[in-house]
Amino acid sequence: MSSSSSTSSPAETIARAAREAFEASQLVDPEKRNDALRSIKDVLKENKDEILAANEKDMEAARPLVESGHLSSSLVSRLSLSRPGKFEAMLSGIDEVVALPLPTGKTTYSKELSPGLELYRVTCPIGVLLVIFEARPEVVVNIAALAIKSGNAAILKGGKESVHTATLLNELIQRALGKTEFPSTSIQSVATRSEISSLLAQERYIDLVMPRGGKALVQSVKDQTKIPVMGHADGICAIYVDDEVDEGMVERVVLDSKLDYPAACNALETLLLHETHLKSLWPRLAESLLDSKIVLHLDPSTYSSLPESTRSNPLVKQAGPDAFDTEHLDLELSVKSVPDVRAAVDHINQHSSHHTDSILTTSDAHSSYFVRGVSSADVFINASTRFADGQRFGLGTEVGISTGKTHARGPVGLEGLCIYKWVLKSNEKDGSVVGDFAAGKGKTYTHKDLKGKEAPF
Amino acid sequence: MSSSSSTSSPAETIARAAREAFEASQLVDPEKRNDALRSIKDVLKENKDEILAANEKDMEAARPLVESGHLSSSLVSRLSLSRPGKFEAMLSGIDEVVALPLPTGKTTYSKELSPGLELYRVTCPIGVLLVIFEARPEVVVNIAALAIKSGNAAILKGGKESVHTATLLNELIQRALGKTEFPSTSIQSVATRSEISSLLAQERYIDLVMPRGGKALVQSVKDQTKIPVMGHADGICAIYVDDEVDEGMVERVVLDSKLDYPAACNALETLLLHETHLKSLWPRLAESLLDSKIVLHLDPSTYSSLPESTRSNPLVKQAGPDAFDTEHLDLELSVKSVPDVRAAVDHINQHSSHHTDSILTTSDAHSSYFVRGVSSADVFINASTRFADGQRFGLGTEVGISTGKTHARGPVGLEGLCIYKWVLKSNEKDGSVVGDFAAGKGKTYTHKDLKGKEAPF
Secondary structure (H helix, E strand, C coil): CCCCHHHHHHHHHEEEEEHHHHHHHCCHHHHHHHHHHHHHHHHHCCHHHHHHHHHHHHHHHHHHHHCCCCCCCCHHHCCCCCCCCCHHHHHHHHHHHCCCCCCCCCCCEEEEEECCEEEEEEEEECCCEEEEEECCCCCCHHHHHHHHHHEEEEEEEECHHHHHHHHHHHHHHHHHCCCCCHHHEEEHHHHHHHHHHCCCCCCCCEEEEEEEEEEHHHHHHHHHHCCCEEEEECCEEEECCCCCCCCCCHEEEEEHHHHHHCCCCCEEEEEEHHHHCCCCCHHHHHHHHCCCCCCCEEEEHHHHHHHHHHHHHCCEECCCCCCHHCCCCCCCCEEECCHHHHHHHHHHHHHHHCCCCEECCCCCCHHHHHHHHHHEEEEEEEECHHHHHHHHHCCCCCCCCCCCCCCCCECCCHHHHHEEEEEEEEEECCCCHHHHHHHCCCCCCCCCCCCCCCCCC | HHHHHHHHHHHHHHHHHHHHHHHHHHHCCHHHHHHHHHHHHHHHHHHHHHHHHHHHHHHHHCCCCCHCCCCCHHHHHHHHCCCCCCHHHHHHHHHHHHCCCCCCCEEEEEEEECCCCCEEEEEECCCCEEEEECCCHHHHHHHHHHHHHHHCEEEEEECHHHHHHHHHHHHHHHHHHHCCCCCCHHHECCCHHHHHHHCCCCCCCCCCCEEEEEEEHHHHHHHHHHCCCEEEEEEEEEEEEECCCHHHHHHHHHHHHHHHCCCCCCCCEEEEEEHHHCHHHHHHHHHHHHHCCCCCHHHHHHHHCCCCCHHHHCCEECCCCHHHCCCCCCEEEEEEEEEECHHHHHHHHHHHCCCEEEEEEEHHHHHHHHHCCCCCCCCEECHHHHHHHHHHHHHHCEEEEECCCCCCCECHHHHHEEEEEEEEEECCCCCCCCCHCCCCCCCCCCCEEEECCCCCC
């Protein structure tokens, strides 16, 4: 009767329904998941006008907020589903997921423990996912498709800016699931922020929380829950230009990493230069960066190595105390010189967000040192940091990027929504018991590799 | 100057030292990890007398606590290193870890993104582990060996009962590491509980917390930290006896699961019987269970199916409201009948702790349904729940059992202490940039499988 029980109760109902949907869906033939995805695509297609009308409501509500400065115009542009091709791209995203191989039911370990007793490790879905995301409403469709393909249930919470669109998309997805063997509550959505806090307390029913958004969102979620969090956090990505380098690639790779999409989490934020480059390569590179309107935050050595004519450019600044711990997400770059690859690795391990860091070098010894030493999800050699992406990696649609150190790391595809179970099967007439393996009881463990033998299910 | 900063500061120092040790150790040839393990074994062997003397101090401190009822005698017996063979077993545990294959540096994915640009996923250590355990002091050596073998750094906190032994073991391990290329701070220990609370706040430096102990310890750790927790929690394990079953195995497998080691987390706690067995199999099985001095907590159907002569046995009880949510860890068993395999799966998903559950059946359809439906780490067919163990599974030494749904599940071996990094290598003279893949720029993603090609490091 208290206000707290009246707010927590709907969250528990939703979470329990998701758990039950997950459990029921395990008993449906996994091959039917693609049929469910096609059914969702059909229903969305049939209701395009209704969806675009709901989206227009969200856009209308957003416009005054942009004018008053409460919402950014870039956020509103991500909100729109009516831009040419956007709706169709959302639907073809479903086709892409249909085309991916099933991530579950794969045998990844098989061993005979003793004759007649066989152990298998088989991939399976995690269970109930809580996905929290910001503006883009098509994420509802994207995550629903990934969750269904991997056999998970999902509870989705979008930004309040996209509430009309997201709510309708979810209704349509549930309507489509209603025509299949999968429970329609396999995918549910919630609309208000207060529901999130209550859902984060449902550790009995929810197995994984995925906040897709900035560092603040990830931190706030971690602060509130005991459920494991797979965070798609910020990216303070660095490039280290080694002393042994093919100078022709430096400008090309640095500019691509910085300019291709400066607001992305895999964009370059920190440039580390071997000090041998201060005299010649660096002044030329600085001019190119400035030509591209990039603000440079320079440590004392890189600053003082520039000629007065360059230093007088208003885009050239001396690095402040936080320059190397800042994700600029804009046309800004922090630059520093280091005496060797070891110092570069040390700097990156201390300051990077363990997302993506790249070395430019011709030295196998230095690249090997860098790869072993840098404790980041993605460690690149002579390549732009912008390659850090599930599509580019060939993983298919990505769930997001994880900078965590457990479960999944870097671009996370369908595999990241799966775990495994151990299946032990006795083929002995009177079953298998550990007592038979006690000293003098005759049985011994053979632990014979079954060389990829598939679990018989 | 405040008391909070004076207590938190040592924890930060320890955690930062562990992080630095981890980073430095990544640059040591992984093949040398076994030398470090052998060095530890030698130092422990040389100092056996000193270790046993420290252990005797712990035992002396414990005895009055046992007499006054503050400590259990079973805990004290686990504290002792002087039982015949115990010290030698601790040392041979190191040999076992030496014999295991290196879990890091394995290429688990390799793909050509485009000609000259190759992506690898390579296993690597997680980073800094915080391991919290209870009485047994030899866990220090066991965990240190696993951490070193996998390339992680570890901070260990044992029970206060084993503080003298654990502190000395850690000193000796550090002395041994001092003779190697690995930092001696790769393994550190802390002695007091207040240090744990402060360490749980060091999410900047610590990557994974592993509480090895009861459910209360795991819950208390989860309550206090934002660091991922790999929990080795309780086990409410069930066996379901299907209607289609080879009756000869039932008593054998049930008794083994319950009696082999009743205090273990993989011991049987719940027996689910298909109702067809209430008339004949169950009354006989009940007599065997009672002969073994097992207290039976019976639901109405299993209770009323027993003859009065059996019901009058004082070990026979009617199940209380919590009977099926209780980890007895003793000679007690909760028993219930169910109408079919579906009801068994539902019961297990609601009440089990997702540790290990087993079906006894001759029906492939029922075992397949059970395996797919039961959402537990280990799902067995016609086998004792007691097989749920890293050694028995052939994983080598186990870190523990995880009932979580992410990262690692069930018995966790060295693999559970590893994650991966993505390594992208461009062999192109002018490096690789995403701009070259833009429309009309000529390059396209080939995503060609490199069929297990090893990362060149």
